[in-house]
Amino acid sequence: MEIQVAILIASFVVLVLINVPVAIAIGVCTLLTIVSLGTVPACTIIAQRLSTGIASFPLLAIPFFILAGILMGEGGMARRLIDFASSLVGQYRGGLSYVSTLTCMMFGAISGSATAAVSSVGGMLIPEMTRKGYDRRFSVAVTTTSATTGLVIPPSNIMIVYAVVTGGNVSVVAMFLAGVLPGITMGLAIMLVCLLVSRNKPGLAEEAATWREIFRTAIGALPSMALIVIVLAGILGGAFSPTEAAAIAVLYAFVLGVLFYQEIKLTDLPRICLQTGITTAVIFLLIGTSQALSWVLAYENIPQAVSTAMLSLSDNPYVILLLINILLLLVGTVMDMTPAVLIFTPIFLPVVTKLGMHPVHFGVMMIVNLCIGLCTPPVGTCLFVGCGVGKTTIAEVTRPMLPFFAAMLFALLLTTYWAPLSMALPQALGVN
Numbered sequence: 001m002e003i004q005v006a007i008l009i010a011s012f013v014v015l016v017l018i019n020v021p022v023a024i025a026i027g028v029c030t031l032l033t034i035v036s037l038g039t040v041p042a043c044t045i046i047a048q049r050l051s052t053g054i055a056s057f058p059l060l061a062i063p064f065f066i067l068a069g070i071l072m073g074e075g076g077m078a079r080r081l082i083d084f085a086s087s088l089v090g091q092y093r094g095g096l097s098y099v100s101t102l103t104c105m106m107f108g109a110i111s112g113s114a115t116a117a118v119s120s121v122g123g124m125l126i127p128e129m130t131r132k133g134y135d136r137r138f139s140v141a142v143t144t145t146s147a148t149t150g151l152v153i154p155p156s157n158i159m160i161v162y163a164v165v166t167g168g169n170v171s172v173v174a175m176f177l178a179g180v181l182p183g184i185t186m187g188l189a190i191m192l193v194c195l196l197v198s199r200n201k202p203g204l205a206e207e208a209a210t211w212r213e214i215f216r217t218a219i220g221a222l223p224s225m226a227l228i229v230i231v232l233a234g235i236l237g238g239a240f241s242p243t244e245a246a247a248i249a250v251l252y253a254f255v256l257g258v259l260f261y262q263e264i265k266l267t268d269l270p271r272i273c274l275q276t277g278i279t280t281a282v283i284f285l286l287i288g289t290s291q292a293l294s295w296v297l298a299y300e301n302i303p304q305a306v307s308t309a310m311l312s313l314s315d316n317p318y319v320i321l322l323l324i325n326i327l328l329l330l331v332g333t334v335m336d337m338t339p340a341v342l343i344f345t346p347i348f349l350p351v352v353t354k355l356g357m358h359p360v361h362f363g364v365m366m367i368v369n370l371c372i373g374l375c376t377p378p379v380g381t382c383l384f385v386g387c388g389v390g391k392t393t394i395a396e397v398t399r400p401m402l403p404f405f406a407a408m409l410f411a412l413l414l415t416t417y418w419a420p421l422s423m424a425l426p427q428a429l430g431v432n
Contacts, residue, residue: 004300008033022339023282027289033296040299046292053291054284056164057243058172062157063280064246068227068253069112070272075257075264077224078120081106084221087214094198096129098191100139101146105187108150110227112157114374115385117147122389136390137400138197144386144397145404146190148371151337152364153183155231155249158337160242161287162363165294165345170359172242173235174432177425178364182415186368189407197403223256236429283338290342297346307351317355321416324348325369332373336381340370357419360432364422368415372408375401 011032015025027046034042085102089095100121108117122143129139151158154176163172230252231245240248257264264272297303310320328348331340345366352362374382377394383401387394415421426432 004033004036007036023285023289026293030292030296049292049295050288053288058160058164061160061243061246063276064250065112065155065157066279067276068249069116070275071253071257072110073116073120076261078107080220080224084217087217094194097142097194100125100143101187101191104146105149108147109153112155114147114151114382117150118144118382118385119389122386126390136392137397140386140390140392140397141400141404142194144375144382147382148374149183149186151371152179152368154179158367162341165342166359174360174426175363177431178360178422180425181421182364182368186411189411190404193403193407227252286338294346303347303350306347310351328369332370333376334379337370361419361422365416368412
């Protein structure tokens with residue numbers, strides 16, 4: 001077992017360090033490990049796991065939600081959400097930072113993409129905030145961190161991935177419900193930082209909107225926000241499954257962007273479908289190779305060994321959960337969210353279940369944790385996109401990011417150690 005584990009870890013680290021794509025690195029290190037066993041047909045196992053790993057009905061929701069997110073992102077939704085959020089909180093000191101946070105929460109939840117939220121919302125708000133006297137680095141920091149809340153607030157592709165990785169022990173609906181309150185908590189924590197940073201800086205406020213303006217902007221943003229209601233209400237009401245809800249989201253986004261807002265041309269659809277296909281292919285290759293890796297982990301009893309080792313360090317659940325969070329925070333700095341969930345869920349889930357933690361609660365904790373990694377170098381995709389949009393550098397934005405990291409860590413600790421924050425909604429509605 002020791003030889004196989006050494007081959008698995010060493011080959012994966014070497015491949016990642018030489019910039020081999022993560023999906024390929026996972027597949028190659030898995031193949032080398034199976035070959036080293038010498039008792040099973042390596043190519044057969046890889047082929048079987050690649051095919052069966054993505055042969056899951058819930059996974060069909062991922063390309064649909066990706067397509068819906070792109071349609072909503074290019075369909076003029078961000079601007080209407082910005083107008084609505086500005087009418088609500090723009091009159092307060094530091095109001096545009098609240099606008100950025102609220103818009104990213106709404107847009108990220110609807111589109112299911114943190115990077116799309118950074119590019120779409122940040123592309124409009126960061127220049128506007130700079131023009132109104134906000135520090136550009138602060139504007140990038142608030143937009144980058146706020147965008148990650150959309151991965152916790154449903155619908156979320158990463159929650160679908162987690163539910164599938166657990167082998168059917170967790171439902172997608174339960175994950176969706178469990179993410180609502182932690183996602184809102186993250187957003188409120190970020191807004192609190194905005195309040196503390198802006199309170200001693202005069203001039204960072206807009207004129208108060210009239211009730212007529214609030215009503216007008218609300219009507220403009222209502223069709224976009226209705227997507228979340230349609231998806232969640234339809235799923236909870238039993239009208240359709242999460243996968244069917246994703247297909248309905250595509251139809252709704254198409255009608256909204258092409259026919260209602262008329263900001264997407266029919267000639268844009270081939271490009272949008274190609275972009276969806278490329279993104280889906282990357283995710284599905286990750287899922288397939290990770291399922292092969294999971295077979296190796298199970299064959300070598302690695303999750304059980306990790307569980308025994310961690311529980312031997314301490315029988316205090318608070319200590320074990322703190323250790324897991326620290327490890328995941330470190331992983332998030334060097335690995336994107338999807339492969340991290342695929343690799344580490346089978347390893348840590350047996351540990352937390354022995355501690356009595358619900359798999360849904362752990363899933364939300366893991367996702368909130370890895371959201372922080374999207375904002376940290378060297379692999380933080382949201383950070384790179386935010387710096388690109390804001391025309392600044394990572395070195396310049398690092399210091400303004402620190403208070404927001406503290407806010408996200410507070411939300412993570414609250415999510416980790418206060419189970420009702422995640423479990424209240426699923427338990428209230430009887431969803432496991």
